[in-house]
Amino acid sequence: MGGLRLNVTPAQPAQEPLWQPSTDRIARSQLARFAQHLGGKGPALAGDPAAQYRALHAWSVAEPAAFWGAFADFCGLIADRGHHVLENADAFPGARWFGDTRLNYAENLLAGADGDVVLVARDEAGARRTLTRGALRAQVAAVAALLESRGVGAGDVVAGFLPNGIEVVVAMLAATSLGAVWTSTSPDFGSDGVVDRFGQAKARVLFAVTGYRYGGKPFDCRGVIADVLRRVPSIDTLILVPAAHADATALALPSHVHALAFDAALAHPAGASPAYRRMPFDAPLFVMYSSGTTGKPKAIVHGIGGTLLQHRKEHLLHGDVRSGDVLFFFTTCGWMMWNWLMSGLASGATLLLFDGAPTHEGPELLWRLAEQERIAHFGTSPRYLAAVEKAGYAPGRHHDLSALRALMSTGSPLSPAQFEFVYRDVKADVHLASISGGTDILSCFCLGVPWLPVYAGEIQGAGLGMAVEVVDVKGRALRDEQGELTCAAPFPSAPLGFLDDPDGARYRRAYFERFPGRWHHGDYAIHTSRGGFVILGRSDAVLNPGGVRIGTAEIYRQVEKLPEVLESIAIGQRSGGDERVVLFVRLAEGVTLDQALERRIRDVIRTHTTPRHVPARIVAVADLPRTLSGKLVEIAVRNVVHGQPVENRDALANPDCLELFRDLPELRD
Secondary structure, eight states: OOOOOOOOOOOOOSSOOSBOOOHHHHHHSHHHHHHHHHGGGSOOOOSSHHHHHHHHHHHHHHSHHHHHHHHHHHTTOOEEOOSOSEESTTOTTTOEESTTOEEOHHHHHHOSOTTSEEEEEEETTOOEEEEEHHHHHHHHHHHHHHHHHTTOOTTOEEEEEOOSSHHHHHHHHHHHHTTOEEEEEOTTSOHHHHHHHHHHHTOSEEEEESEEEETTEEEEOHHHHHHHHHHOTTOOEEEEEOBTTBOSTTOOOOTTOEEEEHHHHHTSOOOSSOOOOOEETTSEEEEEEOOOSSSSOOEEEEEHHHHHHHHHHIIIIITOOOTTOEEEEOOOTTSHHHHHHHGGGGGTOEEEEEESOTTTTSTTHHHHHHHHHTOSEEEEOHHHHHHHHHTTOOHHHHSOOTTOOEEEEOSSOOOHHHHHHIIIIIOSSOEEEEOEEETTTTEEEEEOOTTSOBOTTOBOEEOTTOOEEEEOTTOOBOSSSEEEEEEOSOOTTSOOEETTOTTSHHHHHHHTSSSTTSEEEEEEEEEOTTSOEEEEEEGGGOBOGGGOOBOHHHHHHHHTTSTTEEEEEEEEEEETTEEEEEEEEEEOTTOOOOHHHHHHHHHHHHHHSOGGGSOSEEEEOSOOOBBTTSOBOHHHHHHHHTTOOOOOGGGBSOGGGGGGGTTOGGGOO
16 A cells, blocks of 8 residues: 545536535545545545545455554544454455454443533423533443442343433443443334334333423323333333423332332432443444334344444544534434434534424424534434425524534435535535435445535445445446445444344345345445435335336435425336336325326426336325334335235334325226
């Protein structure tokens, strides 16, 4: 490897970018610091920033041990470091990362000066709480001591049924400081959904809130808690966070459950810092759950070191998170982005935690928080951005967003029109990073790159150390063609496996059966000639009229340009020995699906895609089904239309709306 040369001359792309980082911004980025850190041990970097990133990415994939070892040094990983970085490198699955290294997740997140404010909790009603790192450490130490007194140790599962506030952060860090495993849902889950998750994990301790508020309305959780305790007998300790409108009275508890209040746990005798238990790099850290509706959710186990290292790479090198930055992602504790957000503490960020409805009393709430709290990194979803745009709200005209450097979006593909909305109505000089990965890897395959320009509708690039390829049915890599998103080599945040899968057969079948030796993610995508990615939707929801494969996102991008359409779902319906495209639309208030609007919908799809994309039927419905994390669920609609059952209905935020799709006269011929 030659010496490092960092050239920041802007690239000259064939298509005009919406945004391009300045020379100064590139030079001051964490990615540039990492390149300098590599020195002669890394690749020679020359040419424009795009060429330099391509060279750095190619090296990170070709030399994974060198890359991940160097990054562990660069980020100051707190660990008992061993000599091995990667063993059995050609086995996927089967590779082992940092096999003789031991570390603790909470220890890495809690390191730093006592007086820094590291948590800011806000809610939809305007309440604000803060916690310094020293106070957070003390609270974690007290709760950890209480858990230890209850017999909790390495490998035990501690569960949270909590809103996104300070208590859930304390509980998670207390559990992980002991080497225990954390798992969580948000309090809007029904009891079946909670039992399906915590029952599989065999949780020993449950942190739970007695009630919460959303959209200005109170919700009582005591019935769900009581039901979960009856149906998950492994839980022997309940630690309650009371709500003003729903205290712990009248909560029937099984005789074997010991219950106490969260404030009592905070009062447990302890020192100023937890006694961190360092564990093997691949010891379990989190149990996560797939959100599909085709059966009981998969319980996916993620390891300590792989999660931490991957998140730190994404925060530092791809997000350009710096010490003291305010990092925000709109999420609940039932979505993987909450876990991703938590790891931001290890990079010195202050986490902004929000609990409530993001559009409570109007579209301005989160943007007001961005101004008041000086958010540097704002994370959200395409659905939220679409709601803000359709409300006619331009945040950049109403709020001081001078602190905002990056806006991240995930949960579904971000359309070109939404890219343009951000740069027109939010902020012209912001790094808009569409990111794509999932609960399965608890991180990203494709995401933002602070050296590269942003093009409408396109994710900037693959993550460093991630051998991402879009392939055809035979596993051959494609450029500028639609195919399956895969990863051709091991990466640290691959799951340790599934619960109740002792021989790993279900795990291998889920990700490696289609393309042996490479991870098959289940997304339909395009890898562009300039190195970016366009995600076209889940490949199990791909439409296939006349044998032509169509990603649903291609249709949504066009339809949702129309102000009359709030959102849509496209499915393939079996008809006459073939498959026809059916489009369901949720319309703006007061709008009717008449022949003129149908014609406009078909015209915009035909003009900007192909005649194959044009739906054979368009049906207006009052609501569309979505998961609790806000993702629309095509497969559930397809199952109902075909008279098939929808399992795991508790994964849905609004399961009753599935009846809107049953036995529709518009679909009978």
